[in-house]
Amino acid sequence: MRTHRVAAVPIMTHPGIELIGKTVRDAVTDGQVHFQAVKKLSEVYPSAACTTIMDLTVEAEAFGAPVNMPENEIPTVYGRLVGDADGVASLQVPDLTAGRVPQYLLANRLCAQAITDRPVFGGCIGPFSLAGRLYDMSEIMMAIYIEPDTISLLLDKCTRFIMQYCQAIKEAGSAGVVMAEPAAGLLSDEDSVLFSTKYVKRVVEAVQDDSFTVILHNCGNTGHCTRSMVESGARALHFGNRADMPRIIAEVPDYVVVMGNIDPVGVFKQADSQEVGLRTSELLRQMSGHSNFVVSSGCDLPPLVPESNIKAFFQAVDEFNEQV
Amino acid sequence: MSEILEKLFECVEFGKINAASPYPPQLRGQDGASEYTQKALAEGFSPAEIMDTALIPAMTKVGQKFSENKIFVPQMLLSAKAMNAALVYIKPYFSSGEIRRKGTFIMGTVNGDLHDIGKNLVCMMVEGAGWDVIDLGVDVGPEKFVESVRQHPDAYVGLSALLTTTMPNMKTIIDAVRAVSPSTRFIVGGAPVSADFAASIGADAYADNPQQDVEALDRFLQERA
Numbered sequence: 001m002r003t004h005r006v007a008a009v010p011i012m013t014h015p016g017i018e019l020i021g022k023t024v025r026d027a028v029t030d031g032q033v034h035f036q037a038v039k040k041l042s043e044v045y046p047s048a049a050c051t052t053i054m055d056l057t058v059e060a061e062a063f064g065a066p067v068n069m070p071e072n073e074i075p076t077v078y079g080r081l082v083g084d085a086d087g088v089a090s091l092q093v094p095d096l097t098a099g100r101v102p103q104y105l106l107a108n109r110l111c112a113q114a115i116t117d118r119p120v121f122g123g124c125i126g127p128f129s130l131a132g133r134l135y136d137m138s139e140i141m142m143a144i145y146i147e148p149d150t151i152s153l154l155l156d157k158c159t160r161f162i163m164q165y166c167q168a169i170k171e172a173g174s175a176g177v178v179m180a181e182p183a184a185g186l187l188s189d190e191d192s193v194l195f196s197t198k199y200v201k202r203v204v205e206a207v208q209d210d211s212f213t214v215i216l217h218n219c220g221n222t223g224h225c226t227r228s229m230v231e232s233g234a235r236a237l238h239f240g241n242r243a244d245m246p247r248i249i250a251e252v253p254d255y256v257v258v259m260g261n262i263d264p265v266g267v268f269k270q271a272d273s274q275e276v277g278l279r280t281s282e283l284l285r286q287m288s289g290h291s292n293f294v295v296s297s298g299c300d301l302p303p304l305v306p307e308s309n310i311k312a313f314f315q316a317v318d319e320f321n322e323q324v
Numbered sequence: 325m326s327e328i329l330e331k332l333f334e335c336v337e338f339g340k341i342n343a344a345s346p347y348p349p350q351l352r353g354q355d356g357a358s359e360y361t362q363k364a365l366a367e368g369f370s371p372a373e374i375m376d377t378a379l380i381p382a383m384t385k386v387g388q389k390f391s392e393n394k395i396f397v398p399q400m401l402l403s404a405k406a407m408n409a410a411l412v413y414i415k416p417y418f419s420s421g422e423i424r425r426k427g428t429f430i431m432g433t434v435n436g437d438l439h440d441i442g443k444n445l446v447c448m449m450v451e452g453a454g455w456d457v458i459d460l461g462v463d464v465g466p467e468k469f470v471e472s473v474r475q476h477p478d479a480y481v482g483l484s485a486l487l488t489t490t491m492p493n494m495k496t497i498i499d500a501v502r503a504v505s506p507s508t509r510f511i512v513g514g515a516p517v518s519a520d521f522a523a524s525i526g527a528d529a530y531a532d533n534p535q536q537d538v539e540a541l542d543r544f545l546q547e548r549a
């Protein structure tokens with residue numbers, strides 16, 4: 001006999017954008033459309049919480065990075081915005097009127113007002129991943145060692161912006177924020193503490209309280225840098241599909257929520273609904289001893305995931321919870 | 325091995341680029357790969373000897389440590405950078421014919437895909453193993469590959485994709501290149517790519533790390549010979 005129900009919170013917005021018949025470009029540029037997509041999802045699926053779009057380009061664009069916005073794909077940053085100490089020194093920390101930030105804040109506000117039966121989480125990028133997008137990801141990997149002062153200034157600027165942005169997401173009424181920090185997963189645990197956690201922690205300390213939770217997502221962690229994620233102080237940690245969840249949860253204190261990790265592409269998008277159900281049930285079974293586990297996708301669901309697969313996921317959760 | 329080549333090996337293994345670089349802490353203030361290469365040449369070591377006894381074996385060791393999760397992406401990139409700092413002084417001998425290069429390797433991340441860390445690592449390792457590398461960058465479509473193969477008809481081609489949605493572009497590229505150059509051989513890689521997928525699109529090899537890539541290239545060479 002199980003003693004607790006498991007909450008299900010897949011990270012998704014693309015299925016909602018598709019349900020309301022809009023394009024990705026519409027949703028990432030217009031806070032109204034963005035809101036309608038999230039609202040629609042909340043009406044169709046029994047998620048324990050909603051999330052806004054995981055768009056890892058909004059913050060970089062605010063700093064001035066050029067962004068590509070295809071009609072039906074996730075936007076991407078291209079090129080390199082800063083490449084040396086002078087560039088970093090003269091880089092301005094943008095305010096919240098830059099780029100598409102106002103539209104994202106609008107979406108957060110509308111969601112928080114209209115979706116009252118469950119919490120809504122905003123989204124942002126993590127400081128190391130943002131710095132990597134501005135400086136070039138391969139270059140920053142080396143620069144952390146050979147240009148430590150430049151990179152610490154860049155990380156500081158990124159952190160100041162993310163802090164402001166999270167504060168505004170909080171003021172918009174969201175229950176928290178999913179912070180995506182995938183690039184930190186390419187570092188060793190020690191380096192992840194030095195170049196990511198230290199900065200994530202500043203954001204957590206500034207915004208997290210009883211009404212606002214930081215969910216730290218790192219899909220680059222294959223199991224080698226969990227300690228660095230725990231040290232951030234985030235009240236919830238979210239893992240990608242390459243993480244072995246039973247092993248991971250053993251490294252996380254039980255007052256921290258552990259979320260994950262059904263493969264968003266290999267399973268949600270490409271498998272059939274029977275397989276989605278089986279994988280979900282299997283994960284739930286493996287994690288059944290842990291009351292701090294929330295079942296989720298390993299990352300944001302991409303465009304064009306079949307509805308039947310999302311239903312199969314929730315059905316597997318229902319069946320599991322019926323045994324409580 | 326002579327002391328100077330041992331030092332050079334150490335610099336590449338631990339990513340000590342030059343005297344000014346503060347990394348790694350245990351070699352701070354000492355000469356790096358750049359200085360030791362110049363010294364070795366000045367003392368009369370042949371470029372080939374420097375490559376074969378210091379640079380290439382050091383990169384092989386680095387590749388091994390990476391595949392065993394003993395070092396991570398930053399350490400590997402720094403080793404490759406140290407290797408490149410050494411190659412600055414060795415490269416003039418490539419063109420003079422004093423060192424034989426193994427061949428040319430063209431590499432790019434396929435169109436639609438901007439992930440380049442894996443590609444960069446592979447390029448650096450392959451270059452370190454004695455190949456000329458042409459890095460076409462990210463988001464590279466069939467036309468650019470075709471153009472590059474036209475210029476280097478004997479080259480082998482590497483394709484990287486990290487997104488399930490961009491994997492099919494590998495096939496488009498292979499087909500486009502083979503239409504003009506049927507004998508060109510391809511190695512494909514990237515986290516979501518598998519040996520089965522590679523075979524299904526007509527690639528000649530699949531490798532899941534730079535070390536295996538170098539081995540596959542060497543195998544191609546033997547087959548050609």
Ligand code: B12
Nearest residue numbers: 137220299438439440442482484487488513514515531537
């Ligand atoms: C870092 C990262 C990013 C960075 C990329 C920075 C950069 N300049 O490369 C950023 C944040 C920008 C990013 C963006 C996105 N990403 Co990303 N990203 C990652 C992450 C965390 C690590 C990838 C990496 O660099 N690994 C380290 C290198 C060394 O490994 P590697 O690339 O696999 O290469 C090795 C081998 O595969 C091999 N290899 C690679 N290529 C080749 C080629 C040849 C010829 C050979 C022989 C070998 C070889 O050698 C390498 C060394 O061993 C992965 C998660 C993961 N754990 O893989 C997700 C991941 C790849 N990303 C993903 C996604 C979905 C995205 C986005 C769409 C997210 C979004 N919502 O915006 C965008 C897409 C942008 C685009 N159009 O390309 C998904 C892909 C899912 C899928 N299967 O399709 C992953 C798997 C995350 C996940 N779990 O969902 N990402």
